[in-house]
Amino acid sequence: MATSFVPQKQDRVQDKEFKEAMHGKDSTGKTGFLSAISKNESAQKVAVDEYFKHWDNKTPGLETEQDKKTRLDEYASLTKHYYNLVTDFYEYGWGSSFHFSRFYKGEAFKQSIARHEHYLAYQMGIQKGMNVLDVGCGVGGPAQEIARFTECNVTGLNNNDYQVERGNYYAKIKGLEKQVHLVKGDFMQMDFAPESFDAVYAIEATVHAPTLEGVYGQIYKVLKPGGVFGVYEWVMTDKYDESNPVHRDVCYGIEIGDGIPKMVHASVAQDALKSVGFQVLHQEDLASKGDEVPWYYPLSGEWKYCRSIGDLVTIFRTSWLGRNLLMKSLGLMERLHVAPAGSQKISQALEEAAINLVLGAKMGIFTPMMLYVAKKPE
Template identity: 55%
Template sequence: MAPIALEPEDHSRDAAFNKAMHGKSAASKGGLASMFNKDRSAHKAASEDYWRHWDDKLAGTETEEARRAEYATLTRHYYNLATDLYEYGWGSCFHFCRFAYGEGFYQAIARHEHYLAHMMQMREGMRVLDVGCGVGGPAREIAKFTGAKIVGLNNNDYQIERATHYAAKEGLSSQLSFTKGDFMQMSFPSESFDAVYAIEATVHAPSLEGVYSQIYRVLKPGGVFGVYEWLMTEAYNNEDPHHREIRLGIEQGDGISNMVKISEGLKAIRAAGFNLEVAQDLADSSDARPWYYPLDGDLTMASSLGDLVTIARMTRVGRFIAHGAVGWLERFGLAPKGTRKTADSLGLAADCLVAGGKENLFTPMYLMIARKPAA
């Protein structure tokens, strides 16, 4: 694989685009309500820039190299388009989790975050970096759970604004801060964090070794890195068209330039210099309900009436109804053109995620706990 040519950062350009597209919607309730406040021309530009990487490209002809070369723009525009839909369907913590018997959806989400913090031995007084922090849901939960001070890194201005808004709303502004930046070329000084974590975010990197090397650099000697990584399993066969269709569907619907197998992820973290202490596929378990159940449509697995409502939005029927509603809103000019296309893409990704989970081709929670040598 050829070396990655990093995209030059232009924070002024990104801030101007964010202001043009999102306006003041970052301070609104979120979800579908936020979508009505977008600038139509800016939304169209973001949509066209994202979809040029995918339209008319089949599983055998996708341009992975082009997507890797423009990873930052690809990810930034993906979240410009998808963030409000994520919050509508999933909440403010954009990740999967394991489910224990009788455990509620949001309870399980929080436990998944607590488990990572526990495995990393996070505690009060530590300075911690959240790589790819989204709208700050996990950072808020982990800050409250551990007492650590957390810096969130994100290359999407809209998500940073929403994360900052939520932190202030929950009285966590003194414990949380959010910084604009590309995780492939972090601006933080070397050896400036006690711990670093990433929850289903570094999959957006064009090179896992590249992002892990940046994390290694900003960690203090003896510091710990914990990650839930999206990876294809060793059962994945890149020569199998069906396997490739599943992988491409996940990548297209989730703004990913190129996913790799577990063995490549392990190789990347060691090549970055880390001592790997834990490596475990948490999706490969005998839990009461599989990690993908919210997307699979089996409402009998919901543990409460509240969960039933939450999960119903994510099923195929729920997505079909929402997509139809978004289509009408778009037709009458209440939602920006391209919103339904993004929603449909998320639906395709959901189906491919379920297929990848059922066929043991994909995991969204390969846990790696690694440590930077003390000397």
């Protein structure tokens, strides 16, 4: 927080300059909680204001159609600011793979995360030497794991400079820089040459798109004929009723806490794949398998499923107790000027998301792992 950043209209601030103002020129030296409380205060204020302007003083019952349209129109800015604010909290609580997974009884947290990534690669038939695109790659955790598992080459696409820098740093220190490389770009306007990838996947990322037809169409364009696209999609299930105020409250809580312009029904995703030309080869909701260990147990803090000291630490951080301890600590640190203003507000939004993700799962109206595997015709 030593340097000063003068707020400007965001469309006049270059992303790289903003990244350096908020996180520093080299943001690879710190990680997790330490990095979260080390951001430039004036730059964080810009990000907080630009993100929360879409949600402050609004509720599911009061938001207008224009509010919804604005979130969709400004998806790129909304998403960039969201991940500028939450990436460090994600890494602190969850690690470098920002997604959920199924759990088997007796299975460690990190093992289940890796298996979820392996399962996607297996279903898609990713092979050694393939050129693969990871759409919305975060800090590259899944890209690194899939590259190791299959010996393919992965290009990660991300519209957030901070995550791109961190992801390339992680690939380098893990000896994967020849296989994994993250680049800056908008998944609604991809700069890659048509038909340049053997396979494309997205893990809980395309939910940030303003339209699924738009992002799926871009994926179709850059995929070679005969290539396969695999996606774990966040969607509302057949049990979701938009006119039910309780259902809409849960959905809205997920949207505000996870940087999502608008959640959609599973049928929208399936129709979007077909409308851009894909042949859907396989689909299944992995959250509806009736697993003994629910996918959301780290958020609901069900300690009985922990299988290691590492799991206990992870589950403590992600549980209600750990989340609220963090929230109160950040509030105190803000008052003492140790953490930048807005840190507690970010934590509160993530708490809102966690509560409603669990509620949505228990009500059966939400899934974070609707798996689609689709092929581009020869």
